[in-house]
Amino acid sequence: MREKKQMYINQRLRDLYICFSHFCQKIRSGVMTMGIFSKEESSGRKESRRSLQSKGSSDYSEDFESAVSRDNKEGTDQQDTNSMETITCSSCKKEIAAELMRKELSVCPECGAHNKISAKRRIRSLVDPGTFRKLKCPVPVVDPLGYPDYKNKIHDLQDKTGLDEAVLIGMGEIEGRKAMIGVMGSEFLMASMGIAVGEKITHAFEIADKYKLPFIIFTASGGARMQEGILSLMQMAKTSAAAQRFGEHGGLYVVALTHPTTGGVSASFAMLGDITLAEPGALIGFAGPRVIEQTIGQKLPAGFQRAEFQEDHGFVDQIVPRGEMRETLSQILRLHEKRRWSL
Amino acid sequence: MIREIDERIQDIDKEIEAESSKESDYAADLKIKELKSERKKLLKQCNHPTPADKVYLARHKNRPKVDDYINALFDDFFVQRGDALGKEDKSILGGIATFHGLPVTVLGHRKGRNINENMEYNFGMPEPQGYRKAMRMMKQAEKFDRPIITFIDTPGAYPGLEAEENGQANAIAKNLAEMSALKVPVIAIVTGEGSSGGALAIGVANSVYMLENAVYSVLSPEGFASILWKDSSRSAEACDLMKLTAQDLKRFHVIDGIIPEPLGGAHHNPQKVYRELDNMLMSELTKYKKMSANELARNRYDKFRNMGAAIIAQEQK
Ligand SMILES: [Zn+2]
Numbered sequence: 001m002r003e004k005k006q007m008y009i010n011q012r013l014r015d016l017y018i019c020f021s022h023f024c025q026k027i028r029s030g031v032m033t034m035g036i037f038s039k040e041e042s043s044g045r046k047e048s049r050r051s052l053q054s055k056g057s058s059d060y061s062e063d064f065e066s067a068v069s070r071d072n073k074e075g076t077d078q079q080d081t082n083s084m085e086t087i088t089c090s091s092c093k094k095e096i097a098a099e100l101m102r103k104e105l106s107v108c109p110e111c112g113a114h115n116k117i118s119a120k121r122r123i124r125s126l127v128d129p130g131t132f133r134k135l136k137c138p139v140p141v142v143d144p145l146g147y148p149d150y151k152n153k154i155h156d157l158q159d160k161t162g163l164d165e166a167v168l169i170g171m172g173e174i175e176g177r178k179a180m181i182g183v184m185g186s187e188f189l190m191a192s193m194g195i196a197v198g199e200k201i202t203h204a205f206e207i208a209d210k211y212k213l214p215f216i217i218f219t220a221s222g223g224a225r226m227q228e229g230i231l232s233l234m235q236m237a238k239t240s241a242a243a244q245r246f247g248e249h250g251g252l253y254v255v256a257l258t259h260p261t262t263g264g265v266s267a268s269f270a271m272l273g274d275i276t277l278a279e280p281g282a283l284i285g286f287a288g289p290r291v292i293e294q295t296i297g298q299k300l301p302a303g304f305q306r307a308e309f310q311e312d313h314g315f316v317d318q319i320v321p322r323g324e325m326r327e328t329l330s331q332i333l334r335l336h337e338k339r340r341w342s343l
Numbered sequence: 344m345i346r347e348i349d350e351r352i353q354d355i356d357k358e359i360e361a362e363s364s365k366e367s368d369y370a371a372d373l374k375i376k377e378l379k380s381e382r383k384k385l386l387k388q389c390n391h392p393t394p395a396d397k398v399y400l401a402r403h404k405n406r407p408k409v410d411d412y413i414n415a416l417f418d419d420f421f422v423q424r425g426d427a428l429g430k431e432d433k434s435i436l437g438g439i440a441t442f443h444g445l446p447v448t449v450l451g452h453r454k455g456r457n458i459n460e461n462m463e464y465n466f467g468m469p470e471p472q473g474y475r476k477a478m479r480m481m482k483q484a485e486k487f488d489r490p491i492i493t494f495i496d497t498p499g500a501y502p503g504l505e506a507e508e509n510g511q512a513n514a515i516a517k518n519l520a521e522m523s524a525l526k527v528p529v530i531a532i533v534t535g536e537g538s539s540g541g542a543l544a545i546g547v548a549n550s551v552y553m554l555e556n557a558v559y560s561v562l563s564p565e566g567f568a569s570i571l572w573k574d575s576s577r578s579a580e581a582c583d584l585m586k587l588t589a590q591d592l593k594r595f596h597v598i599d600g601i602i603p604e605p606l607g608g609a610h611h612n613p614q615k616v617y618r619e620l621d622n623m624l625m626s627e628l629t630k631y632k633k634m635s636a637n638e639l640a641r642n643r644y645d646k647f648r649n650m651g652a653a654i655i656a657q658e659q660k
Pocket residue numbers: 089090091092093094108109110111112113
């Protein structure tokens with residue numbers, strides 16, 4: 001009786017071992033990196049991975065534009081750096097050589113202040129060259145309130161920034177690991193969230209889920225976009241619901257809070273990350289400092305609502321300087337690569 | 344406009360009360376009769392409130408409050424307090440009750456009806472603990488398979504020092520996310536003013552209703568005017584522009600239905616409003632009874648997933 005039991009256990013252990021070594025092999029052969037499961041998936045997984053199996057994990061063209069190594073808009077960026085031009089640091093007000101400022105990703109070499117960086121430059125600072133593929137998600141300019149001159153303003157901003165809305169999202173690789181990456185561009189109407197931003201972020205969660213990609217988003221926003229009224233408010237629920245569903249399906253969601261992340265964006269998808277990072281000195285909070293001061297009738301203490309304050313209060317895992325962000329994200333992706341317990 | 348009429352009506356009510364308390368004589372009776380007919384005439388002028396009128400009515404101090412709705416619509420109310428994380432927030436009132444015998448979880452913003460109560464309940468402006476308390480009640484409702492009914496009436500989440508320290512943004516975000524996935528029916532009713540994320544944080548529901556004169560907006564008209572025009576005194580203009588009435592929101596597919604109010608606002612005949620709400624809740628709950636837990640969550644997800652879809656489709660045409 002005891003022998004039989006022992007034999008049975010041995011048999012099960014052997015099965016497990018075979019299973020396990022097969023799994024390791026897959027990882028080694030690169031089939032299972034990034035949590036993208038291969039076509040030879042076990043039947044139990046079939047259901048949830050159906051979309052992948054039918055498309056094949058290498059073909060993304062249905063949902064992403066093809067990679068463009070050098071973007072047209074980059075030419076304009078380049079111009080600033082050629083001459084002897086200087087840029088004034090927003091914090092210490094010192095004149096810094098534009099070229100140095102660019103090299104430092106707009107982090108002031110004098111005081112360390114993290115000055116604004118455009119969405120496109122941010123993406124370039126993060127992904128492996130030539131790997132960024134923009135998410136396909138065209139949204140027309142909408143104007144639910146009939147707000148005076150609103151549509152014109154948006155069209156102008158589109159021309160000026162080269163962005164179609166206040167968030168730029170696509171798939172890119174960070175040290176060889178694929179991820180959905182979104183960057184909110186404060187150059188586009190304070191990166192406020194209207195219908196288009198809500199739609200793009202929600203769609204990004206859904207597509208990241210479809211391809212089992214981690215989703216990394218750099219937030220910056222004044223909040224919900226007033227000019228689109230109640231439908232802007234509803235984007236908070238829409239994006240939060242998408243984040244929730246993505247999480248329930250096991251997706252890794254990383255938020256990097258940048259200056260400033262406030263209002264309806266802070267109170268929705270920006271606060272729902274599995275991992276939450278922040279740039280030094282970033283203002284992060286629900287209510288704006290001025291509103292709080294008016295409400296309580298007193299001055300706010302120094303450093304209130306800054307990234308360091310949020311870290312002290314338990315809402316931020318790590319504060320990461322811009323120059324180290326790519327490395328930190330790479331580490332996070334690496335740590336989530338293998339999804340099973342193994343020796 | 345309605346403000347002046349309403350204030351006159353309040354004066355008349357006081358005069359009528361004063362006259363009635365006197366010893367009845369012919370002159371007094373005549374006076375009361377006159378006052379009543381004037382009141383009637385005034386009330387009739389309230390039939391087409393402007394958006395600014397509605398903002399006034401939505402904030403009216405005599406408008407039914409969350410405890411009125413709970414008393415009128417439910418039995419056996421058991422109040423629940425605290426977020427179980429160290430804090431209690433009186434600006435949210437909630438607990439377990441029964442609706443025609445069916446156990447439900449009910450909760451809503453509590454404003455209070457006089458200045459002392461206003462202060463005690465922070466004018467219905469929750470801090471993070473309020474939202475966390477609400478979520479605790481809602482997760483419990485899910486555990487025990489109770490439908491959830493929420494009453495929205497808030498000027499917004501409280502913009503205070505401690506509220507920020509304690510994670511106001513985090514608390515609201517968590518509510519939005521977790522409410523979207525609840526496996527029990529959720530019905531939300533905007534009874535007064537629903538402003539900003541502070542309102543939405545208990546409003547991610549399968550069905551969202553608004554009282555006829557309630558308003559629901561991305562932020563208060565005063566805030567809107569002060570942010571966009573740096574001039575909070577232009578709030579009446581903001582009211583017209585913001586499309587914050589129940590009728591506007593129905594057109595945007597943000598809400599599912601409108602609860603009619605008596606002339607002059609809900610406070611003129613609360614019983615009528617309670618009856619309408621009772622009917623609505625009965626039919627909604629009957630509808631959701633047929634749905635499985637997963638269907639309920641999916642139904643709610645799809646509802647909010649499509650916020651803005653109609654206007655995008657319209658633009659693409
Ligand atoms: Zn500096």
